[in-house]
Amino acid sequence: MGRRQVLMPMLPGMPDAVAGRPAKAHARPPLRTLEQAIARSRDIIAExxxxxxxxxxQALVSGGNDSSVLLHLVRDYLDSSPHDAVVHVNTGIGIDDTRxxxxxxxxAWNLPLRELHPRDSYEDLILGQVIARTxxxxxxxxxxKGFPGPGGHGVMYRRLKNEPLQRNRAAIIGTHGRSQKVLYLAGMRWGESDRRFRNAAxxxxxxxxxxxxxxxxxxxxQMRQYRELHLIPRNPVAEHLHMSGECLCGAYAKPGELDEIEFFYPRTAYRIRSLEKKVEAAGMPACKWGQAPPGGKQPKPGSVPGRLCSSCPAPLADQQMDLMDLWAQSGLLTPTTTPAPALVPVPIPEVAA
Incomplete structure (x- = not known):
C-alpha cells in the first residue's frame, strides 16, 4: 500500500551562528539532478x-533525517557478510524517542540493527568517576569533572561515540587492521546549510x-527531493528540535536549548536538571548543563572535533540569540499564550489491514 502524509506540529529551531563552511565544499560544481547525485554516491561507495x-x-544512523536518507540509499549494500548492519550509538544522554x-x-526496512553503548556513562564522566586508564x-x-562546555567536547566525543565504534571495529577485525577493514557509511555533507559546518571527506x-x-x-x-520521492519517514525529534537529539552532552548547547528540550521532551530535561543537582552537590564549578565551565578553554569558532558531531558547531557568542527570545520576537510566546506551532508534513507509513 502507499503512504499518507499527516501534519505534525513544529516550532522554529535555533539557527547556529557559526563561521563558514570548509573550502572543499565549493571545490566541485553542484550536481544538477537527483539522479546524478545518486550515481555519484554509488560511485563513491564502489570506489x-x-x-x-x-x-x-555498516551504516551509521543517528536518527536524524539525513541519516534516514543515507540508510535508504545504502540499504542494499548491507547484505554481504554477517557483520553488515545498521549501527546506532546510544550515548545514554539522548532523547529516547530518537532511539x-x-x-x-x-x-520496517528489515535491516539488522546494532545498538552500541559507551563503556563509560555520561553521568559517571561528569561526576568525575571515570579514572584515566592510560x-x-x-x-x-x-x-x-562537571558538564563539559565547548572545551570538553573532544572528551565527550571520544568516550560516548568514538569508543563504542572502535570497540565494534575491534570485535569484527581484531588486530587485522591492515588486511581487513570495516566500512562505516555516514551521512555527513559539505553544504547542509550556510550555518552548519561540515568537515567530511x-x-x-x-x-x-x-x-x-x-x-x-x-x-x-536533493535531500528534500529524495525524501519526497521515497516517502522517507521523518523523526519527530528532528522536526521539533532541528537535530536528532541522540547526544545531549551539552558541550555546544545554544542559549535556551534546555528550555526548548523541556518544551517538547520534559522527561529528558528533568533528567538533565537532576544531573545538574548531582554535579552541584559534588561541589563542581561546572554544574550547569550547556554552559562553559568557569575559566574553561574555548575552541576556535566553527571547529568540529569528531566526524559524527558535525551538527555541533562552535557558536559565535556575540551572534547567538537565546531560543526563547527568538520565539517571543516571532510572536510564538507571550505572557498569556502558548506557542502556536507551524504544521509540517511528515510521511507516515500506512498500516496494512
Missing part, C-alpha cells in the same frame, strides 16, 4: 569497496576503519 579489503559494511525511531525504521594520569585522575581511511560519506556532495534540495 571504497574496490580500494580496500572491506569485510563489514525508538531508529529501531522502528530498521524494523597515560601519565592512569589510575590517578578523573578524565573529566568522501573516503577517509582511519586504521581499520574506512569512513565513507556518500552524501557528502548532496544539496538540501
Amino acid at each position: 571504497a569497496l574496490e580500494r580496500y579489503p572491506i569485510v563489514a559494511r 525508538q525511531h531508529v529501531r522502528d525504521l530498521t524494523a 597515560g601519565p594520569n592512569a589510575g590517578i585522575r578523573s578524565v573529566w 568522501e573516503i577517509d581511511p582511519d586504521g581499520g576503519i574506512i569512513w565513507c560519506s556518500p552524501l557528502v556532495h548532496w544539496t538540501n534540495e
Whole structure:
C-alpha cells in the first residue's frame, strides 16, 4: 500500500551562528539532478569497496533525517557478510524517542540493527568517576569533572561515540587492521546549510576503519527531493528540535536549548536538571548543563572535533540569540499564550489491514 502524509506540529529551531563552511565544499560544481547525485554516491561507495579489503559494511544512523536518507540509499549494500548492519550509538544522554525511531525504521526496512553503548556513562564522566586508564594520569585522575562546555567536547566525543565504534571495529577485525577493514557509511555533507559546518571527506581511511560519506556532495534540495520521492519517514525529534537529539552532552548547547528540550521532551530535561543537582552537590564549578565551565578553554569558532558531531558547531557568542527570545520576537510566546506551532508534513507509513 502507499503512504499518507499527516501534519505534525513544529516550532522554529535555533539557527547556529557559526563561521563558514570548509573550502572543499565549493571545490566541485553542484550536481544538477537527483539522479546524478545518486550515481555519484554509488560511485563513491564502489570506489571504497574496490580500494580496500572491506569485510563489514555498516551504516551509521543517528536518527536524524539525513541519516534516514543515507540508510535508504545504502540499504542494499548491507547484505554481504554477517557483520553488515545498521549501527546506532546510544550515548545514554539522548532523547529516547530518537532511539525508538531508529529501531522502528530498521524494523520496517528489515535491516539488522546494532545498538552500541559507551563503556563509560555520561553521568559517571561528569561526576568525575571515570579514572584515566592510560597515560601519565592512569589510575590517578578523573578524565573529566562537571558538564563539559565547548572545551570538553573532544572528551565527550571520544568516550560516548568514538569508543563504542572502535570497540565494534575491534570485535569484527581484531588486530587485522591492515588486511581487513570495516566500512562505516555516514551521512555527513559539505553544504547542509550556510550555518552548519561540515568537515567530511568522501573516503577517509582511519586504521581499520574506512569512513565513507556518500552524501557528502548532496544539496538540501536533493535531500528534500529524495525524501519526497521515497516517502522517507521523518523523526519527530528532528522536526521539533532541528537535530536528532541522540547526544545531549551539552558541550555546544545554544542559549535556551534546555528550555526548548523541556518544551517538547520534559522527561529528558528533568533528567538533565537532576544531573545538574548531582554535579552541584559534588561541589563542581561546572554544574550547569550547556554552559562553559568557569575559566574553561574555548575552541576556535566553527571547529568540529569528531566526524559524527558535525551538527555541533562552535557558536559565535556575540551572534547567538537565546531560543526563547527568538520565539517571543516571532510572536510564538507571550505572557498569556502558548506557542502556536507551524504544521509540517511528515510521511507516515500506512498500516496494512
